[in-house]
Amino acid sequence: MKLLNEMELCFESRSSNESFARSAVAAFIAQLDPTVSELNDVKTAVSEAVTNCVVHAYKNTIGRITIQVRLMEDGQVVLKIRDRGCGIEDVHKAMEPLYTTAPGEERAGLGFAVMQSFTDQVQVRSVVGKGTTVTLKKRLSRRVSNG
């Protein structure tokens, strides 16, 4: 599938950047003319992924988070949220709803469940000690052809 546009964003894993990240991604995908609901879905999924980096990957430290967004010709948005943090030992366990390793932070354990519900596909690649890449895919209903 032909790539229409691409951007990459790199920022520090500070919680104040959570809103920056989802807003920046939303601003970029706006050129595909998404519905309000689609935009909200993407913002929510990005917010969950970035929060995971802040709370888990770089727990007690500050590192870099990179978001790559690719807009495809068929209206598909491919998002890669990457960190170089601690990694996830058991990805399947981490993706179970209500499972959290940070109850003190009042995490509901819903991060991955929300990403799965709000996008079409979630893929997680993680190496302990090296970092994690979460790939999210979502197809937008193209209301305008040749955007």
Added chain:
Amino acid sequence: MKNKISISNRELTYRLSGEIDHHSAKAARELIDTLIQQQRPILLRLDFSDVGFMDSSGIGLIMGRYRMMTLYGGRVTVVNVPDELKRMMQLSGLGALGVLEEKGEVYETAE
């Protein structure tokens, strides 16, 4: 976040606003908990009318307050949830705790 607070008949109403994420939930959580400890309400009403965005941190915020209020023998009710946030609320399983109220109910008349 600019939040509005009202207290009457041991009912504490807290109207959240803006965007609720991991970052902003922290301040709201601290404020609400201080109020709960000071006022010891029997009902905590969380009003979501002015919330434009919420990720699962909002669920954590509600669940944490639910636990605290239960500990003090009180209860929590969530009112005026905008349509965009309903899917998140449904996904959370909060409905099973009986804290979600239908939009449109006039919350002032509760109890």
